[in-house]
Structure formats: C-alpha cells, structure tokens
Amino acid sequence: MIGNAAMLELEGLFVKRGGKRVLDLPLLTLAENETLAVIGPNGAGKSTLLLSIAGLLSPDSGRLRFKGKAIDLSGNTTAYRRRLTMVFQDPLLFDCTVEENVATGLRIRGIGGKELHRQVDLALERFKITHLGRRSARALSGGEAQRVALARAFALQPELVLMDEPFNALDPLARRVLVDDLAHNLHLAGTAAIITSHDRDKVQRLANRVLVLDKGRPVQYGTVDELQQKAHHPFVAAFFGG
Amino acid sequence: MELLFDGIATAWRLLISLDREVLSITLLSLKVSALATLISMLIGVLGGTAIALSRFPGKRLVVSLVNTGMGVPPVVAGLFVTIMLWRSGPFGQFEILYTPTAIVIAQTFIATPLVMGISVAAIQNLPPALRLQILALGASRLQMVWLLLLEARLPLMAAIMAGFGGVVSEVGASMMVGGNIKGYTRVLTTATVMESGRGNFDTALALGLILLVLSFGVNYLLTVIQQRQRPR
Numbered sequence: 197m198i199g200n201a202a203m204l205e206l207e208g209l210f211v212k213r214g215g216k217r218v219l220d221l222p223l224l225t226l227a228e229n230e231t232l233a234v235i236g237p238n239g240a241g242k243s244t245l246l247l248s249i250a251g252l253l254s255p256d257s258g259r260l261r262f263k264g265k266a267i268d269l270s271g272n273t274t275a276y277r278r279r280l281t282m283v284f285q286d287p288l289l290f291d292c293t294v295e296e297n298v299a300t301g302l303r304i305r306g307i308g309g310k311e312l313h314r315q316v317d318l319a320l321e322r323f324k325i326t327h328l329g330r331r332s333a334r335a336l337s338g339g340e341a342q343r344v345a346l347a348r349a350f351a352l353q354p355e356l357v358l359m360d361e362p363f364n365a366l367d368p369l370a371r372r373v374l375v376d377d378l379a380h381n382l383h384l385a386g387t388a389a390i391i392t393s394h395d396r397d398k399v400q401r402l403a404n405r406v407l408v409l410d411k412g413r414p415v416q417y418g419t420v421d422e423l424q425q426k427a428h429h430p431f432v433a434a435f436f437g438g
Numbered sequence: 439m440e441l442l443f444d445g446i447a448t449a450w451r452l453l454i455s456l457d458r459e460v461l462s463i464t465l466l467s468l469k470v471s472a473l474a475t476l477i478s479m480l481i482g483v484l485g486g487t488a489i490a491l492s493r494f495p496g497k498r499l500v501v502s503l504v505n506t507g508m509g510v511p512p513v514v515a516g517l518f519v520t521i522m523l524w525r526s527g528p529f530g531q532f533e534i535l536y537t538p539t540a541i542v543i544a545q546t547f548i549a550t551p552l553v554m555g556i557s558v559a560a561i562q563n564l565p566p567a568l569r570l571q572i573l574a575l576g577a578s579r580l581q582m583v584w585l586l587l588l589e590a591r592l593p594l595m596a597a598i599m600a601g602f603g604g605v606v607s608e609v610g611a612s613m614m615v616g617g618n619i620k621g622y623t624r625v626l627t628t629a630t631v632m633e634s635g636r637g638n639f640d641t642a643l644a645l646g647l648i649l650l651v652l653s654f655g656v657n658y659l660l661t662v663i664q665q666r667q668r669p670r
Contacts (some may be wrong), residue, residue, distance in 0.1 A: 252570050274578045282574035284567055290589055300585070301575035352576065 202261075203228045203388055204249065204356065209258035211244050211412075219244045219255075219412045226356070231382060231389040233403035233420075237431055240409040242392040246358045249390065250282045263355070278305060280356040285364050287345035289333035294325065294344050297333050301352045319351035322381055339370035343377075350381055357382075359391040363398065375401055396435055408432050445643025452644050459621070464648055467625040470538050471606040472656075474545030478553045478601045481546075483594060486557025487583060491569075501558055507551025512544075512604075516611030519544040523615065536617040541625065544611035549601035556597035560590040595664035599657050606653050626652070 204226040211219040219241035226232055234242045247253035249260070251273030260267045267276045281301065289297050298316045307315065320326045323343045328336065333344060342362060349357055363371045375398050382389055382402070393399050399406060399420065406423050408416040408431060415429040420436075427433035452460045489500060521527050523535040523543070534540050564586060572582045587594065609627035616623035618632060626649040633642035 247570070250574055252573055274576070277573060278576035281576070282571075284571060284574075286565065286567060288565060288568050288571040290585070304575055304577050304581055348575070358574075 201228065202226060203263050205259075205261040206249070207259045207261075209245070209248060209255055209260075211241070211248060211253065211255045217412050219248070219409075221245065221258075221409075221412075221414055224407065224414075226388055226390065228388055229386050230404050231391065231402050233399040233406045234390060234392045234409060235394070235399060235406060235431075235435060236409035236415075239411070241412040242409055243360050244412075245409070246282065246360050246390060246392060249356075250280065250358050251277045252282070278352075279354065280358065281349045281352050281354045282358040282360065283345050283349050283362045285361045287338075287341040289336075289341055289344055289348075291334060292332070293329065294331050294333055294336070295320070295329045297344055298348045298351050301348060305352070315351050315353075319347040322350065322384070323347040323377060337370075338365050339367075339374060342366060342374060346374075346378060346381075350385060350387075353385065354387060357387050357389045359389065361392050361394065363393075363395065371395070371398070378402065396437070399435075408435075441639055442643065444640040445647065448640040449644035449647040452641075453648070460645070460648065462621065463624050463626055463629050463645070464652060466538060466623075467606065467627070467649070468652060468656075470541045470612075470625065471545060471602060474542045474549055474605050475553075475598060475602040477542070477546045478549035478605075479598050482550045482553025482597065482601065483557045483587070485550075486554040486597075487561050487587065489554070490558045490561035491583070491586075501555075504551050504555045504558060508555045510548070510551065511610065512548050512608035512612075513610030513614065515547040516544050516614035519547060519611065519615050535615060536619060536623060538616070538623055540615040541612050541623060544615045545605035545608065548608060548611060549605045552604050553597045553601040556600060557590075557594060560593035560597065561586060563593070564589055592664060595660055599660050599664075602656055602660070603653065606649070606656070 202225040204224075206221060206224040209219060209221040209224070210217070234245060236242055244253065248255050248258070248269065251267070251269055254270045258269070260269055262276060262279065267273065290300060295316055298319050299312055302312050302315055317326070320329055323346055325340065325343050325347060328340060328344070333341065336344065342365070345362070363374060366374065379402055389402070391402060403420060405417070405419055407414060408423070408429060410429060410431060416423060416427070416432050423432055424436045427436065486504075489497065489504070519540065520535065522529050523532070523540055524530055525535075534543075568589065569582060569586065572585050577585060607627065609631055612625050613628050613631065616625065616628065618624050618628040626645050630642050630645040630649065633645060
C-alpha cells in the first residue's frame with residue numbers, strides 16, 4: 197500500500213478447488229489511485245484473485261473491505277460489483293454495435309437518454325474509437341475489440357478496474373499503443389487498478405506495485421524498482437531479466 | 439402435374455371466395471398452433487435457460503431426456519394426452535378431450551422439448567466467461583439472464599420457429615385429441631388427411647398449400663424479428 201488510505205483490504209483470502217489450494221493470500225491492500233500488477237507463472241492464482249475481488253467467485257474464507265466497508269462475498273454482491281468492473285483477456289463483446297456494447301453497463305445501472313449518450317461518447321473518445329461507434333462488434337480487429345472492452349469498463353466510471361491479461365491476444369504494436377492509452381486513462385480518471393500480466397514492459401509502464409504469486413501464495417511484493425533490484429524468487433528474476 | 443395445377447387452382451378459388459369453412463379451419467390452425475408455440479416458448483426458453491445455467495446432479499440425464507423429447511412422434515404425444523384427458527383418466531373431470539384446448543395441450547407437449555432442447559444448446563454455446571463479464575458490468579442475476587437471452591436471440595428464435603413448424607404440421611396428435619370435428623376441432627392437417635382419404639386430392643392439395651403459405655407467413659414474421667437490428 198502506498199500513499200493514501202487503503203481502498204481495498206483483503207485478509208486471509210483462501211480459495212480451493214477440487215480439494216486443492218488455488219489461492220492463499222494472508223493480506224493485500226490497495227490504495228486509491230494505485231495500480232497493482234499481479235504476476236506469476238500459469239496457475240499461480242492470479243485470475244482467481246481478480247475474480248474474488250470482483251465478487252464473481254465466493255472464496256472459502258477471507259475478509260474484504262472496500263473503502264472501509266466489509267463486503268460479504270458469499271452474499272448478494274450486486275451493489276458492490278457496481279462500484280468496480282473487470283476486463284478479461286477475451287474482450288467478450290455482445291453481438292451488437294460498438295456503441296451498444298459500451299452502453300450496456302450504463303443501461304444495467306438504469307442510465308438512459310442524453311446522459312447515456314454523453315457517457316458513451318466520452319468513453320469512445322477516450323479510447324479513440326468514436327469512428328467505430330456504429331460498427332458491429334463482430335467486425336472488429338483484436339485491438340479494436342479490446343479498446344471497446346476497455347471503453348465499456350471505463351464508461352462506468354468505476355472506483356476500481358480489474359484487468360485479467362487484457363492485452364495477451366494483441367500484436368506487440370497494438371499492445372504498446374493500447375497500454376499507453378490505458379495508462380493515460382487510468383491517470384485521467386484517477387481509478388485504482390489491478391492488472392495481471394506476463395509482460396514486463398506493461399508492468400513497468402502501468403504498475404506502482406507488484407505482487408508475485410506462485411502456487412496460490414504470495415512470494416514477493418514491492419515496487420517495480422524493488423523487485424528489479426532484489427528478486428526473492430526465480431520467477432521474479434526471470435521476469436525482470438535477473 | 440394436372441392434379442397439382444388443379445390443387446393450386448382450387449386453393450386459389452377457396453381463398454378468394456373466402457370459403458367460410460376453409461377460413462375457420464385456417465384460423466383454428468393458426469390459433470391453436472400459435473398458442474401452443476407461445477406456451478412452449480415460455481416453458482422451453484425459461485426451462486432450457488435454467489438447465490443450461492445451473493449445475494445439478496443428473497444434468498446430463500435431464501438434457502438427454504429433453505433431447506429425446508425433441509424426437510417424440512406426435513402420435514405418441516397425442517396418445518399420452520388422450521389417456522390423461524380420457525373420461526376415466528387423471529384429468530377426465532375437465533372434459534376437454536376433443537376440444538381445441540386438448541389440441542393446444544398436445545401440441546405444447548410436442549413443441550416444448552423442441553424449444554427447450556435448442557434453448558439449452560443456444561445458451562450453452564455462449565462463451566462461459568460471458569456470464570462473468572455481464573456480472574462484472576454490474577448486472578443482477580436477472581439482468582444477466584436477460585442479456586444472455588438477447589445474446590442467444592438468433593438460435594432462440596430458431597427454436598421458436600422449430601416449435602411452430604413442429605406443431606402446425608403435425609396431424610397425429612390433433613387427430614387423436616381433437617377428433618377432427620367439423621367446425622370445432624378440424625385443423626388444416628386433419629382436414630387434409632380427411633380429404634385425401636376421400637379421394638378429393640384437389641381440395642387436400644389446396645389445404646396443404648394454404649398450410650404451407652401459413653407456415654411461411656409465420657416463419658417470415660419470426661425471421662424479420664430475428665434479423666432485426668443486427669448491425670453489419
């Protein structure tokens with residue numbers, strides 16, 4: 197945790213599947229405006245962590261506080277889920293226009309009319325896809341589709357954005373340009389974010405802090421500089437180039 | 439070929455002369471099949487969605503039973519409904535055998551598995567992560583189901599079309615539970631069979647053509663709804 201008060205506090209988060217531990221995280225905090233990168237080998241529990249925080253997976257045990265308020269992850273999480281959002285590796289767009297896709301989350305919240313159009317237009321503009329507004333989501337390139345997914349998420353003005361390897365399917369050039377735009381939008385909106393990634397450049401570009409998971413457990417936590425200078429785990433050494 | 443042209447000519451004559459009996463048969467066919475399809479749509483789409491989205495022991499068995507139901511011969515469904523509605527049967531006291539209501543019930547039994555089976559496949563065919571994405575956008579469970587139904591609207595409309603096609607064209611069940619009573623339970627299929635049995639092939643052909651036009655009209659309407667607002 198850095199700077200401001202913690203917006204997210206996780207304690208004793210434990211998730212198992214098929215009797216096997218998937219995630220065992222004693223403590224995690226995230227400050228307002230902070231971007232945390234979660235890295236680790238495949239099967240480290242990164243996605244499970246994001247799904248748990250998103251209220252999409254009920255953990256076996258653990259406590260979560262969001263802006264000081266305890267959240268019951270095993271109960272109805274709708275009100276909590278409306279304060280944050282999640283972007284997946286696959287853009288998962290709906291079979292309709294780009295505009296309609298971006299409007300979906302807003303409509304879910306009962307926003308309509310001029311306010312809906314204003315927020316959709318703003319989100320399209322921020323991710324530089326205004327020209328795609330009327331196009332079918334089925335007719336987009338991978339990079340365009342991921343921009344729509346991000347615009348759809350940011351249109352909601354969430355307090356926290358969770359991103360599960362959102363750039364993996366993109367070519368290096370599209371990835372670099374989109375990461376720059378994402379960094380700009382995170383800064384502009386002042387939104388806290390947690391992002392999982394296998395890409396060192398992206399972690400360096402976006403993250404204030406890094407959490408390293410292996411086999412469901414945290415093995416290192418610190419700033420990018422700290423991890424680069426002193427790796428406590430072979431994965432960290434390999435990730436940051438020794 | 440002469441028989442075919444005679445049939446077309448007879449159909450045309452029956453239609454433009456607004457033959458009362460033909461009109462009443464056509465309207466009853468449309469009414470019972472549309473009502474049966476509507477009931478099947480409600481049960482089939484909702485039931486199919488519930489099956490597709492839930493996890494429970496024996497789910498594969500349930501899906502297999504639904505899929506088997508898709509191929510149940512109408513005459514078997516008719517026999518089952520007849521036994522249920524027979525005077526000494528479990529629902530005999532309602533005295534609805536040989537009424538249009540009985541035809542609606544029998545046709546609902548035929549169409550529901552069709553609609554449900556295709557609905558299960560349609561919802562299961564959506565990316566599993568889409569449910570998580572919808573919830574991550576802040577949807578309640580009900581909103582999630584609605585958005586999934588919208589996303590699967592093409593195959594779901596196909597399911598409804600299959601259901602309507604299955605019942606508007608069936609004859610066995612309508613004959614058994616309706617009795618083909620003139621002016622009361624006679625529908626296009628039962629009338630066609632009757633006229634054919636009497637050797638009135640031109641009238642039978644005319645009724646068959648009307649059935650085809652009716653089926654096309656309803657399917658065209660459903661297709662227009664299905665393809666509406668699809669962006670390019």
